[in-house]
Amino acid sequence: MADAPEAPRAQTTPPPGPGTDLTRRAFLRASGAVGTAVATGAARPDAARPAPSIRNRVQLGRTGIEIPDISFGSFSLEADADEALVHHALDRGVTHFDTAEGYTEGRAEKILGRALQGRRDEVTITTKYWAVPENSAAHQMKMLEQSLRHLKTDYVDIYMNHAVNDVDRLGEEWQAFATRAKEEGKIRAIGMSGHAPRLAQCMEYALDQSLVDVFLVAYSFAQQPSFKDSLKAYLSDWLPSLDIVASQARLPELIARAHGEGVGVMVMKTLKGARMNDMRAFERPGRTFSQAAFRWVLSDPSVDGLVISMTSTDAIDEFVEASGSGEPDREDLALLARYLAKNVGTSCLIGCGDCASSCPAGVEIPDVMRMRMYDLDYRQPTIARREYAQVGRNALACLSCSGTPCATACPSGLDIAGLARDTHHRLA
Numbered sequence: 001m002a003d004a005p006e007a008p009r010a011q012t013t014p015p016p017g018p019g020t021d022l023t024r025r026a027f028l029r030a031s032g033a034v035g036t037a038v039a040t041g042a043a044r045p046d047a048a049r050p051a052p053s054i055r056n057r058v059q060l061g062r063t064g065i066e067i068p069d070i071s072f073g074s075f076s077l078e079a080d081a082d083e084a085l086v087h088h089a090l091d092r093g094v095t096h097f098d099t100a101e102g103y104t105e106g107r108a109e110k111i112l113g114r115a116l117q118g119r120r121d122e123v124t125i126t127t128k129y130w131a132v133p134e135n136s137a138a139h140q141m142k143m144l145e146q147s148l149r150h151l152k153t154d155y156v157d158i159y160m161n162h163a164v165n166d167v168d169r170l171g172e173e174w175q176a177f178a179t180r181a182k183e184e185g186k187i188r189a190i191g192m193s194g195h196a197p198r199l200a201q202c203m204e205y206a207l208d209q210s211l212v213d214v215f216l217v218a219y220s221f222a223q224q225p226s227f228k229d230s231l232k233a234y235l236s237d238w239l240p241s242l243d244i245v246a247s248q249a250r251l252p253e254l255i256a257r258a259h260g261e262g263v264g265v266m267v268m269k270t271l272k273g274a275r276m277n278d279m280r281a282f283e284r285p286g287r288t289f290s291q292a293a294f295r296w297v298l299s300d301p302s303v304d305g306l307v308i309s310m311t312s313t314d315a316i317d318e319f320v321e322a323s324g325s326g327e328p329d330r331e332d333l334a335l336l337a338r339y340l341a342k343n344v345g346t347s348c349l350i351g352c353g354d355c356a357s358s359c360p361a362g363v364e365i366p367d368v369m370r371m372r373m374y375d376l377d378y379r380q381p382t383i384a385r386r387e388y389a390q391v392g393r394n395a396l397a398c399l400s401c402s403g404t405p406c407a408t409a410c411p412s413g414l415d416i417a418g419l420a421r422d423t424h425h426r427l428a
């Protein structure tokens with residue numbers, strides 16, 4: 001494990017919650033301020049405002065790796081022209097780039113590699129491989145070397161086992177590979193990413209066995225107890241029902257433990273479904289839903305930085321504007337609450353999986369819902385269709401099913417059968 005000293009972090013104060021001066025009246029006033037944006041139509045970043053740039057850089061645990069608080073996610077890098085997005089992000093001070101061997105069937109790594117040619121010394125890179133127990137250490141080394149070729153580099157800063165949801169994937173072959181790759185200087189830090197139902201179990205195992213230097217995990221404002229406390233205290237009679245069903249209830253505790261032990265903590269899926277376009281009418285420049293969500297998650301003292309898919313120059317500017325922008329305030333809280341309210345009963349909880357065993361046909365409901373999110377919320381239909389084709393048991397069986405077995409399986413009240421059938425029609 002890396003043993004570089006832990007980075008000093010900016011002092012943070014707790015987000016608004018019980019015990020702060022956030023009264024319900026103040027909250028409603030803030031909600032009203034958000035509503036004003038509807039009348040003015042002001043929502044997107046204003047072209048007349050100065051170009052934003054990264055304002056906060058942090059040490060990633062004890063790895064010795066410095067990252068911006070907001071990093072570039074390459075999940076949707078698809079075409080050669082997307083190199084321009086990488087250059088735009090660099091111009092804005094984004095110097096950490098997150099990718100994976102499997103993103104866009106390898107194209108994301110290659111596009112990133114070409115875009116970063118000649119600038120490797122200015123940046124740090126994470127890439128990932130979905131290692132399973134059957135993969136030998138030698139096979140995993142070959143996959144790393146393929147990623148290095150794609151990225152046109154001889155090392156990556158962080159190499160992760162991708163989307164781990166089973167401790168067997170952190171077994172002897174993976175450990176032998178990761179240790180050797182680090183000794184050979186091909187990777188600086190060993191990591192694990194995850195977003196699925198057994199994430200907490202896998203994180204705990206990795207911490208107990210001292211297996212990783214960095215985590216990248218799905219984590220959003222709705223998973224922080226302080227956020228839920230704020231809503232309960234100030235909004236319980238304003239919005240009748242909010243989607244604050246706990247998923248991954250142990251995540252805050254494990255993130256805090258990781259941070260305390262010097263393991264770097266990066267987070268993703270911070271927008272809780274990224275239905276940003278539902279929110280545009282309530283936003284104003286410098287005060288968008290995504291910026292509020294970033295402020296909230298970055299105010300968690302155990303979180304080092306976040307990764308977000310950057311799909312347009314406007315989105316990059318909007319995201320980067322949130323860098324180092326301080327604590328979330330009342331107006332942010334109102335935006336986040338409004339987002340939850342708008343998505344009650346239609347938004348699948350990332351990392352939940354409570355419905356997983358409800359289907360007698362074995363439909364992989366959480367994965368079907370995730371592909372739906374890629375299609376409708378991320379607005380990435382090509383990627384969604386491609387990934388849907390990889391789902392072992394997709395929603396084909398739902399077309400001829402009554403829907404009774406899964407009808408009450410979702411604690412958030414999702415109409416699983418209806419959503420699954422619609423998803424199959426869209427993506428099959």
Ligand code: SF4
Nearest residue numbers: 359398401403406417
């Ligand atoms: S609709 Fe039927 S087949 Fe589809 S997930 Fe529900 S129980 Fe399974």
Ligand code: SF4
Nearest residue numbers: 348349352353355410
């Ligand atoms: S459909 Fe409901 S129960 Fe299933 S993973 Fe999503 S939120 Fe959880």
